[in-house]
Amino acid sequence: MGSTDAVAAVQVANLPSEMFSIIKTSGTIGPRLGCLRLAGRQVLETPHFLAITSRGVVPHITQDSFAGATGISGVPPDGSSPLRRFIALPEPTLLVLGARRTPPVFAPSANPNTNTSVSICTSVGFRPMKAADYAEGVERLQPDIVVGLGDIPYGRALGAKRIEKATDRNIEWLQSHVKARNDAKAPKGSRSKLFASLPPVSCANQQYYIDTLTQDVAKDVDGLAVYDMVSLEDLPEQLRHLPKLAFTEPSTPHEILRQISLGIDVLTIPFLTAATDAGIALDFTFPANSSEQEAQPKILGVDMWLEDHATSLQPLVDGCKCYACTNHHRAYVQHLLNAKEMLAWVLLQIHNHHTLDLFFAGIRQTLRNGSFEDNVERFAKVYETLLPEKTGQGPRVRGYQYKSEGPGEPKKNAAPFQTFDDKKEKLAESTPPSAEAGAAELEELGFAEKQT
Template sequence: MTTMDPATSNAPEMTFTVLGVLDAALHSSNVAGAVPHIAHDVVRKHTAINGLYIGLEDYMPLILGPRRVPPIACPAANTETSIAILTSVGFGQLTGTHYIEAARALKPDIVIGLADLIIGRPPGVKRRSKMVDRTHAYTQDTLERLYGDSLAESEKASALFFAPILPLDNTQQSLYLEDLEGEFRHRLFGLALYESASLSLVPEGLGSLPRLLLSEPSSPQDLLREISLGADLLAAPFVDAASDSGIALDFSFPAPSSAQHNAAQPLHLGFDLWSSVHTIDTSPLREGCACYACKHHHRAYFHHLLSAKEMSAWALLQIHNHHIIDLFFAGVRDSIQRGSFEEDVEIFNRAYASKIPDRTGQGPRLRGYQLPASAAHQPPRNPKAYGRLDDVVQKLAESESSVATPDTDSEGLEKHGFAEKA
């Protein structure tokens, strides 16, 4: 295995056992070892995806982490020796021992250390100190059991360890950071961060390490901002979200020169294929696009597939959208090498809209991890098919009031000869 030199600062290329990963680069998220909607052979033939982030509930990793990206909030709390995760069989606790055994057995290129994170809400003051203490203990135990001096060279793990940096101020995790700079430094090959604000807070002694950012950017502008702050490897969950929403991405970096002077009408980052304007549109998703989807199909066909809820619609869209994001990162690397990255970012921000179009159609069937966790006061997953008849009673009362009715009872009607037999 060829590894990056920990003493070099943000090396332009990190070479692992199988793949060369350039900086900056995207690592695609996946479900159960596969990119959503795309089979393994299609990934090999028709995409340029060269890295996967795989949570421990999945398999065949290049980058091994304990949680999905983006992470799922779990009802259970983390403990001194384990963290709460969502697996394919429900919520559970992932112990440090199990995680270390998995790292040894799966032999990933990168293993991300366990971190005591609070998902979905800010931690309290007392909880923050506990987060730091637990993460420090997780990291110390993992490093010792994977690369400890008591292990023979053949017993030491081959994976590169990326230490987690908590989404807290440096002062709140100062002791942990000091140990990362000192006692643990010779065993670290990178850092895993969970929000872009942490990129500017990395201590000087750790500044030369590659930075893997596991945040949730919602647009390419967010990716550019994170790269400018120092991120080397990034996640882009908005690509999968766009495919699920029936949106074809349509942007490039640097921005086309024709868009630089038209700031009053910015270019769209994508377009909604659910829209009826594509019903008879036989143009490709993007003019000149070399992806499989654009070479073989047109917008009207995509609109038909989505309307018919054909699974191939999302598979083809995923191929196209990943092709767009691959070209985007290739453009970013070229821009950095030319020394024009900051200028190109400014032009891109002026040329394109600030957000991806909103979803208008219905996406594919929800996967289990996309459903809200079962807990108290959770909204129902689906609207009720049946309910109380109070609204029906009210409607009947209103309809009866508009019909002419006699102001007497049945006996009075009989006296007047109503319903008498002949």
């Protein structure tokens, strides 16, 4: 442990016992250094990020690799204490449970939210889930943090009537959830922490809901789930002390820095796994470690599909100390990608999570020493604004990548094998052609081929 880490450890050890503590802040609206602690879980220094999971597992990473080769402190899985045992997730890991995946899935207009339910994507299509069933289910599962069910429109413009409808539903669902928790009379320390969902509009446009948060359920809400940064612009003072968990889909590290500068404490980062699937090894640090201004901005990632890496014995990123970079080289990873070996994406996922760990550690250090704003400006000058474009083929599409396009959509994964000579099979399975059948019909049945 270095001197900086030692100072941070001392600061965390001296914190009060409440769930979330703000160590240092630059003002009412701005970046802040904090600490999220729950009984029996690893202390999460903020700003930080949650690893996004699919069915309770970080894509490409098995649980032994999760524990031994990454520093992931928290995940939002599809379950909790019983599921923790089922998926063999390490006990110190913070678990967050919500109804909406990140990034979300666009629901068809034929499956709208109602006053009592939301539309969710399941293995058998879109189905309604009642708000009461959700509240009952999450309390039984007992995750560390529950994201309250919200009517959060996605993919459609929000008019005044739609915002009013969402506000009314959120008030009703949150009050019912809080009442159910209080009626259960479970010990305060054993209950999951409840984060209220903020619809993606300004607080002024959902004033009745904000009044409910600051008055009726103020003692029952432990944090806020944010879906759009516009919700923080006029957030009332009574709610600013709460931890803010963002489901805002930042697409670049620049966007992460912007959201942290507006007061976000914990983020979910979809581009991390998207880069892994694209065969890109993330390559950026904060603060930017360039000693002088580069002639050209640095790239944010290395595309392992490029032929230049076919014989390269360099690590994925020079100087990186992650498992992938200390044990393997670029040529090996590119060979794995070309062979479609699962290990390619395992190594990239380990490296990319390590890169984000160091990125957030650097953010927290600059917040401690007061140089965050200056380093954000420097980072914008040193690095390109966008991640590299995808050039290669990713792994087979999994559930976390699924995007509904409507009825009759084709299969997401092409068949890996095709019949060598399917014409004979077609002929054997087809009925005999009629005497009036033309050449085109005979060819379609596999009876003959038209000679040219």
